[in-house]
Structure formats: C-alpha cells, structure tokens
Amino acid sequence: MAKAKEGYGRGASLEDELSCPICLCLYRDPVLLSCGHSFCKQCIQKALSAQQQPKATYSCPVCQLQLGPILDLQKNFQLCSIVEAFLATTSKEQQDEGSAEEKEVVPCDFCLDWSQRAVKTCLNCDASLCQAHLNKHNAKASQQDHVLVEVGAGGLVEERKCLEHGRLLECYCQDDGQYICMLCSIAGCHKGHNIISLKETHDRQLGELMDIVTWLQECKSTLATVLEELQETKNQLKTNTETVTSQLQMLFEEMKTEMTQKEKKILSDIESNEKEQLAYITKVKKKMEQRRHKAEQDLQSLQKMKEQTDIFLFLKEFKLAKDRIRSQNFCVEGTDMVVVQLDQARIDCCRRLMWDFMSQLGSLLEDVHSELTNQIKRNSGASDTGTSSNSVQGDREQALRS
Template sequence: MTRPTALAGLAEEVTCAICLDIHSTPVSLSCGHSFCKQRVQQSRQLRPQVPFRFPLCHSQAEPAAELQPNVQLRSIVEKFLDAPTQEKKEDGEMQSEDEDESSGPEDGVILCDSCLQEPQPALKTCLTCEASLCQAHLSKHRTKSHLKDHVLVEPCDAQVLAERRCRQHSKLLECYCKTDSVCICVMCCVTSSHKNHEIIPLEEAFGQVQKAFPETLKALQKHEAELNQRITNLLKQEDEVEAEESLRRNQLESLFEQMQLQLENTKAEVLTALRQNEEQQLSKIRTQIEKHQEEKDAASRDIQELNVLKHQKDMLLFTKAFEAIRTRKRNAVPTAAGVTLPTPPILFDELTTDITLRLFQQFLSDTKALFKDLPVCEHLTVSVKHLNGFHSNATRVYAPPRILYDFLHDLHAFPNNQRATEQVQSNQSFSGGRHFWEVDTSNATGWKLGIVQPSVECYLQTFADRLCVFKGQTMIADKGCPVALKVVRVELDCRRNTLAFYNASVKDGDPAESLRLIETLSIPSIYPAYAIFYTSDGYLQLL
C-alpha cells in the first residue's frame, strides 16, 4: 500500500463521525466508539433528559455517563496532523463540495440522523442501522468494511422504516410469499403460517413484478379508457335525457295550453248561447208586457168613459155611447202566470253537475293513465298445424281450409246465423298492463280481430262494407268501413278493462292523423285474454 493511500485510510479513522473533522480532544464512550468531547457535550446539552444515542451504533447511554479521554487516539491525531498530504486536501475539498451541495434543506425532506447542529438532507437511509445519512456521513458509512453489507434505500422516515419490518418479528421484509401475495421476513418463513408456502427472495419477486408491470399498466390503462368512455356515454345520455325531458315538458305545456284554450272557447260558446237564450226569453216576455200594457191602457180609457157616461141623462146619447164602449174588441187574458219560453241550451241541476264532474274526473284519470302507462307493442305469433303439405309463417293467418290451426279455444259461431268458423289465437296471453298489436288486413276479406276471455269474445268484424264491433253476441257499433282501411291497431288496457280499435293505415305525416279511433268498448275484468284472428279469404299479416 502506498503512503497516500495509507494516510487516506488513517484520515478516515481520526475523523469524528459527528462533526466530520479531525478529532479534537477525543473521548471514548461505553460502546467503544470515539468522538470529539465538545460535540458529545453539545449533544447532551440539547436533550439533557433524553438518553444519548451513539451516532454510529445507535446504542443508548445515560446522559450522566462519564466521558473517558482516548489518549491513544489523541496521540495518533497529533502525528497525523504533523504529516498532511495532498490526498487529504483533495478529500477535504471534495467533502466541502458535498457539504455545499447538500446544504439548504427544504421543508419535508428527510434529514440526516448523524448531524447534530445543522442536520443536512439525507441521500440514503440504511435499513440495518435504521438511520438516514447525508452525503458526508454516507461516504463514511460506505468506507466501513463491516457496514458494506447494510441495505441502503432512498431516504424515508420512521413510519416507512416501520413498514419495512415485520410487525410480528421486527425483522426486515426480505422474502415474498407467493401463496398469500405478501412480503414477509425470514422468521415468517420458518415459524409462522407461511412455513409450507411457496417463498421466494424479495429480489426475485421484484423481477417478476417488473415483468408483469407493463401488462398490468396496459390493462389498467385500458380499464381507465373504458371507464372514461362509459362516463362519456353516460354524460351524453344525461344530456339526451335533459333534452328529451325539456321537449316533453314543452309538449305537455303546449298540450295543456291547447286544452285550456279549447276549454275557454267552449266556456265562451256556452255562455254566449246562455246569453242569447236569455235575450230571447226576455224579448218574448217584454213583447207580451207591451201588448198587455196597450190593452190595459185601452181598458182604462173605457172605464173613464163609462164613469163620465153614467152622468148622461139623455137616453139616446147614453145608449149609443154605452154600446160603442161595450162592443169594442178585447182579447182574453191568458190564465197562465207567464209565457212559454225557449228551452235553455243547457240545464244545470244537481244531476247534470254531478255527471259533468264525474266525466271530467274520468278525463283526468284517463290523461294520467295515458302519461303513466303507455301501451307496449306486442309482436304476436300463432300456433300452426301442418296439413297436406301446406305450411305457414307464424305471423300470418290464412283463410281456411288451406291451413288449419291449433284451436286453443272452442269454435265460435258468428252472429247473424253464420256457419261456425275456424279462428286462431295468439300464443301469448295478457293479464295486466296496456298492450297493442297491429294487423295488415289489405290482403284479406271477411276478417275478424279482437280478444277472447274465459267468458266472452270481443272483436271487430267486417260485413261487406260495414265495420261491426261485438261483445259476445251483442253488437256494440255498426259503422261504414273506410276505403283506405289497411292496418288495424288493437289496443288492450287490462287495468281499465277496455278494448279499442284504431285505423292505423297512415304511418307517415301528422302523428295526430296516424291513429283514428274506430270504437272503444268495456270488457269484463276476467283474465287471461288472448288475441284472436280470422279471415274468410286471403291472409292477415301480424306486424
């Protein structure tokens, strides 16, 4: 070994681990390490009531422990100072530069545990010593041969250091249990529940997770992208809902404004009719009053003339004047107290008021039901029996006898003494809610559409150019069949127990014109109900 190298090693031995300067009055502690007496005393004065921790080994000593001068070390220091080398100077300059670089600690940084007066920011933390080291103390730590095996990590505080140790055995977490996917210490491998598990070194586990890291990151990024897309879709849906609700709100307000306008117009029409009727009645009464007033005035004049005449002494004059008064024409006075008046356009009595209010309440109930419970479109099918090689789509009903169907209901006799006909009914039954189905009748003649219940059939049927609505054997309505009738909509409301038929031939254009009511009838509240179909020629197409 050359002299400069030997002196460099000697400089390390004669340097105080606290002040990082050559020992001045070195003293020995009970742990065997030596430090400058002045530095140790300063450390004790800063925390007089706390046990003193030795900077290198971190063992504890009482504050009142006696400091023993290290005479031999002091002699070595004196000899070392008498023979300085260039290497020592360079080492001092490098140490000074390191101190300059590590000066100025910022808030929140981990400070060196070996610095006593002005702690410098730590560059590494020794897990074995459980101490954080600045650049200067880290250089000393690395040069110690017995400290070279210590594990150095990025600076961390006491809480992180505690997490690096096993809570059960207070040992470093140096192994990884693949069975339980947890980091464990060596003692856990042989004494705890991990004894028979698959254990690998922490370094190997780190290598494995490093390999799995890109795939995991990619999967999480994909998951994040999917969530972002999901959120975007939900936000778009939210905007659509707000827009649709705004449109519905505007439509509803417009609807009620129109209803209110029509109600006001009807009110004005009724009030006008009542006012006109009143004027007619008063005019008739006044005409009679004027007529009778004229007759009364004439009678009064006759009475006055008679009162004057009774003083007449001349027989001739009296007789002529009296006969003239008596023979004057006078109309008989009617015995009735008044005159016959025109009938009012509307009568308001308790019964009429009650009926009007009940109809209005029913209208409000129907309006609420319309908004709350919209009818559901049912795409019906029917069961078909194959016969003589013929077959049929389950959404078409052909005229018999080309195809015969399974009868899920007894044969029904048409009204007007027609022969019994074969009809089919839907596979699906209805027991609640509102439903509708539409049927194309343009390729059929003599058709019949409706429902069958356990006790009765209700249906719409064509007779020549007539549309007839039946409830059992009773005809409810008889109307002319529209020339443009092609599509019939059957609407069943199980809650209100009603069956309605609509002309749904118009599919485009004004929505108000797309459905024209043919007839609505009340049905028994007995369910289930099935849709029924029949045609005497051609076929019916279920839409």
C-alpha cells in the first residue's frame, strides 16, 4: 500500500513537471522559447498575442525575459516524447489496477473474527478454505480423498455434482459411460450396472493415455524418418535431374557444334572451289580476248590487202601476212568446270541418314525416360506402402479411441 502511494506521489510530481505553466494541463504540442521554458503552442500564442504592442518586444510569461520583436516557436520534440510515454504508462497502470479490483476475493468459510482470503475450495465439504484451514483440512485422514479446486471455479463446481441428487460425482458407470454419484449406483437408474470408482477410472485412463503417448512417439519417430528419407529422395532427385540435364545439354551441344563445323567446312569448300574456278575462267577469258583481238587485226589487214592494185606488193604483203597468221595461236581452250549440284536423290539420302540418326537418338532418350518413369513408379509404390502402414496405425488409433 505504501508502495502504491509512493508510486502515486512520484506520478503526481512527474505530472506537475509535464504540465504547461499557463493551462496547468499536460503539454499539448509543446514548443520551446529561447529562455528555456516550454508551453503548449496554443497557450503561448494566446499569451504573446495579449502582449503585442507597436514596436514592443515579447517576454516570457514565466521569467519575463525579453525575447525580441520576432519569435520562432521551435517544437520541443524531446518533451513531446516524454509526455506521450507518461500517458502510455499511466493508462497501463490504471488498467492493471482496474483488473486487480475486478478479481473476486472469496473469504474463508471457517475464519471467525477476521476472514482470510480463501485459496482452495473443497467440493466434499462445500467450503472455501484459507491456507491455515486448508492445512488443518488436509491433516485429517478422513479428508485425504476430498476434491480440492481453485477458488471461484464457478461452473466447474456444478459440473462435478449429480444433477439428480446434488451429490459429488464419485463413480463411473461403464455400461452407460457416465460419471455418477454414490446414490445413483445404489438406488438410482444405474443400480446393478458395472460401477467403478473415479480413482480406478483415472488409473485405467492413465494407462490408456500412456499407450497413446507411446504410440504417438512411435508415429513421431516414424514420420521423422520418413521426412528424412523424403528429403534425401528430393535431394537425390534434384541431383539426378541436374546430372541428366547437364549430360543431355552437353550431348546436344556437341551435336550442334559438330553439325556447325561440318556446315562451315562444306560451305567453305564450295566457296573455295567457286573462287578457283572463277579465277581460271577469268584467266582463260583474258587469253581468248587477246586472241580475238589479234584475229580482228589480221582480218582488217587482209581486208585492206584486197584493195592493193600493185601485184608485186600484194604478193609480198600477203606472204608476210600468211607467215604472221601461221605463227599465231587462235585455238579455243576448253574449260572443264566442276559444278556442285545436289539432285533430289542425294537430298533424300541425306534426309534418310538424318532421320536414322534421330531415330537412334530418340530410342536412347526414350530409354532414359523409361528409367525415370520406373523410378517414379517405385517411389509411388513406396508411398503406397507407407499409406498402408498409416492405415494400420489409423486402425490402432480407432481401437484406442473405442
């Protein structure tokens, strides 16, 4: 109690320190003057407005320090945070005090002069006991089996009593599966039934609980093992997939590289052959043009010689012309060109070879796919086995529940 008052005193003092000197309430949007005093922004604005006079300076309402004709109200962020923290703490303390007051205090039924606070309720005695009377109650041998519950259990106490006789439920009817009082087993509707005590029922249920705990522990261990195996299978599957993918990518890359190299080689050979034959054709063409030019010159000379009227000169010039023509080479050289051609038969042959290769490659890849499919089926079979095991466990669980 003293601590509470002490805390309250400190809270009140702190509240005074966090109050505006003008409105005497907790700071709201506090601002700081140059003299060091803080006020609510709205409060200081009103106070300074009342001071406003022509060519006059403002002064602090607390210390009367001259502040100047122009003021810059700076927000006091630190003081604002302190006020918010104080309000949050105060609100929490008030809530805690309200919760403590709302909690019901039950007095001891056996205290005479000054009732102490009860700590337990005895269902057999139908009384609430303080710690001292609870110790005396438990010391009696005849009351060792009494049922003690928390104070203020309310509806829990009513659930422990027979609705027909108002007595404490002390027995269990195995025929009807109900908790009953002693009168129900002697003269009530459960007379002649297979009746056992709550203690015996507790022992049996406790044994069944231990069986279920053992079974659940086995299930937990089995599931942990299965999860580890599944994780290993997942990791292995990922590794295998990466390996197969890498191998196939490398294989196809090698095939593409080989085909590209073949393509470049063949096209390069065709281009080289074209260049060589074009060079040869150019050389032969130049030679044929030179011979044609000489033949044209000799032809013009002979045509002009026909006009010679001097017989002697004609014979002399004609003889020289014949000798010159005989010494020249006007033969036509043949050009055996190697022209690359692909007839439809060769194209069809290449296509057959390509499809044969693709068919063999497809067969190899189909074998890989079949192997993967069989592995998935084997894994599915293992899962089905696990499902059967789970079914057996489900039957055991159903048996335990029954």
